[in-house]
Amino acid sequence: MATADDIFDQSFNNLERLGLRAIPFTASPTNQSSETLQQVFTGREKDLRQVFNQFTSRERRRILVSGRIGIGKSAFLLEVLGVLDRKLPDLLTTYISLPNELDLATTALIAVAKALPNDDWAQQQLYRMGIPTSKVLKARSAEVSGSMGIGGKLGEQDLPITAPEYPAISLDTLLERAREKYPRGVVIAIDDLDKQNPSRVRQLMHDAQGTLKGQAWYLLTGHPLGMTADMLTSERGLFDLQLPLEELDPPTTYQMLINYLNSVRINNDCADPADPRAVLPFTPETARRLCEESRGKPRLFNRLGNAVLAKAADLRAKTITPDVLELGLQASARTRIQEAALGFQEERLRQMLQERGSLSDEDITLDELRQLGFSSFSEVMPLLEKLENFDLAYQLPQEDATTFEALVLPPLEDEASEA
Ligand SMILES: Nc1ncnc2c1ncn2[C@@H]1O[C@H](COP(=O)(O)OP(=O)(O)O)[C@@H](O)[C@H]1O
Ligand SMILES: [Mg+2]
Numbered sequence: 001m002a003t004a005d006d007i008f009d010q011s012f013n014n015l016e017r018l019g020l021r022a023i024p025f026t027a028s029p030t031n032q033s034s035e036t037l038q039q040v041f042t043g044r045e046k047d048l049r050q051v052f053n054q055f056t057s058r059e060r061r062r063i064l065v066s067g068r069i070g071i072g073k074s075a076f077l078l079e080v081l082g083v084l085d086r087k088l089p090d091l092l093t094t095y096i097s098l099p100n101e102l103d104l105a106t107t108a109l110i111a112v113a114k115a116l117p118n119d120d121w122a123q124q125q126l127y128r129m130g131i132p133t134s135k136v137l138k139a140r141s142a143e144v145s146g147s148m149g150i151g152g153k154l155g156e157q158d159l160p161i162t163a164p165e166y167p168a169i170s171l172d173t174l175l176e177r178a179r180e181k182y183p184r185g186v187v188i189a190i191d192d193l194d195k196q197n198p199s200r201v202r203q204l205m206h207d208a209q210g211t212l213k214g215q216a217w218y219l220l221t222g223h224p225l226g227m228t229a230d231m232l233t234s235e236r237g238l239f240d241l242q243l244p245l246e247e248l249d250p251p252t253t254y255q256m257l258i259n260y261l262n263s264v265r266i267n268n269d270c271a272d273p274a275d276p277r278a279v280l281p282f283t284p285e286t287a288r289r290l291c292e293e294s295r296g297k298p299r300l301f302n303r304l305g306n307a308v309l310a311k312a313a314d315l316r317a318k319t320i321t322p323d324v325l326e327l328g329l330q331a332s333a334r335t336r337i338q339e340a341a342l343g344f345q346e347e348r349l350r351q352m353l354q355e356r357g358s359l360s361d362e363d364i365t366l367d368e369l370r371q372l373g374f375s376s377f378s379e380v381m382p383l384l385e386k387l388e389n390f391d392l393a394y395q396l397p398q399e400d401a402t403t404f405e406a407l408v409l410p411p412l413e414d415e416a417s418e419a
Contacts, residue, residue: 014313018281018320019268023313024260025305029075030097034082039263041079042256043248044072051080054241055088055217060185062218062238067245069194069389070299073221076245077189080219084187092116092182095189098196104208105167108188108216112174122174129161168211175215187217194223205238212238246397247296254291256298257282260305281318286325293329300391300407307332333408340390345373346383353393353406359384360403377402 002010015022029037047065054061065073081093096111098104110131113122126133164170178186193201201222205212212218224244248256251273258278262269270277279287290308294301308320308328317324342350349372353359361377374380384404387393396403 011313014316015309016266017316017318018309018312019266020261020264020281020309021266022264023306023309024264025302025309027299027302027306029078034078034085036263037075037078038082040256040259041075042259043252044076044079044245047076047243047245048080048083050241050243051219052083055084055091058184060215060217061240062212063220063241063243064239065219065221065243065245066224067194067221068223068395070297070391071245071247072298073194073245074191075298077191077219077221081187081189088184090182091184091187092178093187093189095191097192098190099161102161102163103167104190104204105171105211106161106163107190108211108218109164109167109171109174111188111190112171112178112186112216116174116178119174119177121177125164125170125174129164131161168214171211171216172214185215185217187219189219191221194221198223209238248298249296250288250291253294253296253301254279254287256301257287257291257305281312282320282325286320286322289322289325295394297391297394303336303391304329304332307335336390336392337408340386340392342386346386348372349380349383350387350392350406350408353384353387353404354408356406358396358403358405360401362401362403 024040026032032040051063054063065076067073078095081095084091084093092112092115094111094115096107096114098107099110102110106129109125110129113119113126116122123133175186193204196204254273258271258273261279261282262271265280268277268280272278276284282290290304291301294304308325311328311331312320312324315324315327320328337350340346349359352368352372359380364377364380366375369375369377369380372380381402384393384395387407388395388404391407393404393407396405
């Protein structure tokens, strides 16, 4: 009988057999240290250049990074902040995940106050809001601690936050104080506006115009749906730079795979895409297939990579052959379906999408909509978006029609046996 210690050793041996110290793929960049992110972050050169160009000016700017979920907005933001930290020590960078109930000014106030642990006035502001301040949160990844937002690390996330009466004024005062130590100013990165519903985002932006035009640099992330037409026109001038992030192209995705593997590979740091050793334990063929399947979407890429390596370790493989890859991809599809915990209609919709390959407002019939229990395509949209959030579908980037494509690899074993 194997003891728990034996089993633990076996898990690591199985990874070592693949030549790896760990599985490098993570669903969220906030699980990574900034050094790891720096190691694996790939591409986006044009976008980085545009952002850094803004920082050559002393005038503070407002930048909106937009893109669909999983495209790499958070990673981009964190990478930008990491570079700014290294290059501009007289600039203070702060990062916060937008909490559910708060306005942008209060959110910004919290982000800056947390970044000034030695400023008594700042700590007092946090204290008044009911945010624990006894411990200084060190790592940026700990500061944000996923969707919990504030204070999650200290286990007191249930404490209600009392927003100050005039957060914009407190924020101004705080920014003044920060200037003493950081003459170049303060960058406030507010992430996860993409997780909020579009109407709330619009309201937040509208209410925060004064704040956004204030003394700090702002970096915000949003979902294109929350940012459409009326907001970008009525709030015109709110952003100095709008940066829509898109899918990575195949060579960049391939390089990204090399970077991730290099961050954990034992005894081999070949990074030359022309050299097959660069993608070990993948073969160039299975490496290319993984990149294709991930469609240049970093989160899907991470999910698939994770599942494939876990499966390969499980099978005690030394190399990721096409068979191993296939089993890994299927395991990932099953996990994604389980995680989505689809309701009846959602599951019907997923299967329909799977059978047809794609669904759009132009090719779905009224009958088909009725069969699904709907009367219009707009009612189906939230369900399709949920499927997209779990990487079970994805929306094609086109202006004239709304089209979602299926993202599960047929045939799943259990579905095949049912049929
Ligand atoms: N350019 C990139 N290079 C390497 N990894 C990336 C890149 N962009 C995103 N990732 C990784 O992909 C995953 C999903 O990206 P994320 O930034 O969370 O997407 P979003 O914020 O748009 O939902 C994260 O693990 C992230 O670290
Ligand atoms: Mg994000």
